[in-house]
Amino acid sequence: xxxxxxxxxxxxxxxxxxxxxxxxxxxxxxxxxxxxxxxxxxxxxxxxxxxxxxxxxxxxxxxxxxxxxxxxxxxxxxxxxxxxxxxxxxxxxxxxxxxxxxxxxxxxxxxxxxxxxxxxxxxxxxxxxxxxxxxxxxxxxxxxxxxxxxxxxxxxxxxxxxxxxxxxxxxxxxxxxxxxxxxxxxxxxxxxxxxxxxxxxxxxxxxxxxxxxxxxxxxxxxxxxxxxxxxxxxxxxxxxxxxxxxxxxxxxxxxxxxxxxxxxxxxxxxxxxxxxxxxxxxxxxxxxxxxxxxxxxxxxxxxxxxxxxxxxxxxxxxxxxxxxxxxxxxxxxxxxxxxxxxxxxxxxxxxxxxxxxxxxxxxxxxxxxxxxxxxxxxxxxxxxxxxxxxxxxxxxxxxxxxxxxxxxxxxxxxxxxxxxxxxxxxxxxxxxxxxxxxxxxxxxxxxxxxxxxxxxxxx
Ligand SMILES: *[C@@H]1O[C@H](CO)[C@@H](O)[C@H](O)[C@H]1NC(C)=O
Ligand SMILES: *[C@@H]1O[C@H](CO)[C@@H](O)[C@H](O)[C@H]1NC(C)=O
Numbered sequence: 001x002x003x004x005x006x007x008x009x010x011x012x013x014x015x016x017x018x019x020x021x022x023x024x025x026x027x028x029x030x031x032x033x034x035x036x037x038x039x040x041x042x043x044x045x046x047x048x049x050x051x052x053x054x055x056x057x058x059x060x061x062x063x064x065x066x067x068x069x070x071x072x073x074x075x076x077x078x079x080x081x082x083x084x085x086x087x088x089x090x091x092x093x094x095x096x097x098x099x100x101x102x103x104x105x106x107x108x109x110x111x112x113x114x115x116x117x118x119x120x121x122x123x124x125x126x127x128x129x130x131x132x133x134x135x136x137x138x139x140x141x142x143x144x145x146x147x148x149x150x151x152x153x154x155x156x157x158x159x160x161x162x163x164x165x166x167x168x169x170x171x172x173x174x175x176x177x178x179x180x181x182x183x184x185x186x187x188x189x190x191x192x193x194x195x196x197x198x199x200x201x202x203x204x205x206x207x208x209x210x211x212x213x214x215x216x217x218x219x220x221x222x223x224x225x226x227x228x229x230x231x232x233x234x235x236x237x238x239x240x241x242x243x244x245x246x247x248x249x250x251x252x253x254x255x256x257x258x259x260x261x262x263x264x265x266x267x268x269x270x271x272x273x274x275x276x277x278x279x280x281x282x283x284x285x286x287x288x289x290x291x292x293x294x295x296x297x298x299x300x301x302x303x304x305x306x307x308x309x310x311x312x313x314x315x316x317x318x319x320x321x322x323x324x325x326x327x328x329x330x331x332x333x334x335x336x337x338x339x340x341x342x343x344x345x346x347x348x349x350x351x352x353x354x355x356x357x358x359x360x361x362x363x364x365x366x367x368x369x370x371x372x373x374x375x376x377x378x379x380x381x382x383x384x385x386x387x388x389x390x391x392x393x394x395x396x397x398x399x400x401x402x403x404x405x406x407x408x409x410x411x412x413x414x415x416x417x418x419x420x421x422x423x424x425x426x427x428x429x430x431x432x433x434x435x436x437x438x439x440x441x442x443x444x445x446x447x448x449x450x451x452x453x454x455x456x457x458x459x
Contacts (some may be wrong), residue, residue: 058077060077074120079108097226098132124153151313216276249275264458290302295416371392
């Protein structure tokens with residue numbers, strides 16, 4: 001058997017409860033049932049264990065015989081078929097993941113009983129129990145070790161082609177297999193578990209694009225830990241602009257809600273979401289001419305502006321087309337409260353006249369502080385945000401023509417923002433926030449729960 005020394009992975013494990021001061025952006029709890037599905041899929045259903053058992057080399061079984069017995073030898077013993085009716089998982093606090101696989105192995109060999117050649121079939125039922133523990137966390141990776149691997153034999157049936165079977169053969173086979181098989185099987189389990197860990201961490205530690213705006217790099221933040229009820233994983237999510245720097249986030253304490261009867265709960269902290277939303281909402285602007293077809297309040301807004309201009313500036317042009325530029329200002333502020341998510345966002349609205357000679361007369365620069373309430377949904381592995389406008393506070397930043405009272409513009413500016421800005425914002429947010437691939441568990445029928453500082457996704 002090739003010895004594998006693998007660094008690189010994993011997910012189950014040991015003693016530590018996270019005690020670091022800065023909380024990672026994301027935390028999750030995985031139920032024993034989900035771990036069973038994950039391991040059973042990765043080890044049994046895809047044939048990984050089966051495949052690695054093919055190379056099992058079983059030692060010959062020999063008995064020199066004695067006064068009463070003829071010598072016996074069984075050579076060329078090999079695996080014909082392996083079945084694994086069941087895989088079960090228990091999470092042991094402070095130890096790791098205890099995995100038990102029920103196995104039925106069918107072996108075949110060439111027997112020589114005295115001078116009689118025989119084909120010998122052996123059917124062995126057993127269960128293999130191994131404690132899987134992680135150690136040596138280093139930049140997103142951990143090493144996996146198998147502790148206390150144990151094989152418990154159930155029935156062992158020996159069949160000879162001739163049908164002649166003596167008790168001594170049965171005992172001999174039983175004793176020899178009980179001595180050799182556990183070591184062989186446990187080293188296969190060790191190899192397989194290491195491969196599975198590499199595969200799972202390879203999907204967990206990943207850089208995922210966020211539309212064209214940038215990326216989120218997910219990485220295991222510390223050694224996984226087990227309580228009796230769940231396997232806990234903390235993840236870092238580094239949010240980075242394309243060709244730019246990482247948008248920092250520092251997480252406030254916010255504990256995961258209890259898993260209840262769910263498979264998985266993934267918690268995203270407010271500051272992480274804030275960084276992700278800041279990435280998605282790039283500093284964009286849109287400029288257009290305030291013509292009646294531009295939006296439904298365009299005519300009224302133009303009239304209200306021109307009335308204010310006329311009152312202040314008799315020499316100002318009044319018939320030239322009015323242009324509008326809407327631009328993001330500052331960073332969005334994401335706030336999670338019990339059952340409520342809001343984004344505060346500021347935009348600048350510039351109203352100006354572009355003269356034929358190309359010169360620009362800035363009439364008004366307004367600032368709109370928007371309160372957006374956000375609803376969430378999950379599609380595939382993405383968190384989608386649907387904002388709707390809940391409040392607008394409009395203020396005057398400056399006016400080159402001396403306008404100071406803008407209260408007559410407020411209702412029209414609201415229409416402007418609803419019709420021209422919100423669709424732009426929705427378009428940007430439609431890329432969604434890519435979620436980490438937690439052990440391949442799909443987000444099917446996911447529920448979203450919002451509490452102070454934390455968004456929890458239950459599957
Ligand atoms: C967000 O905006 C609302 C209304 O504009 C305001 O009351 C609230 O204080 C703002 N929240 C934060 C955290 O600034
Ligand atoms: C601003 O204009 C509105 C009418 O458009 C008026 O009712 C209000 O009193 C004015 N405010 C000030 C501070 O002049």
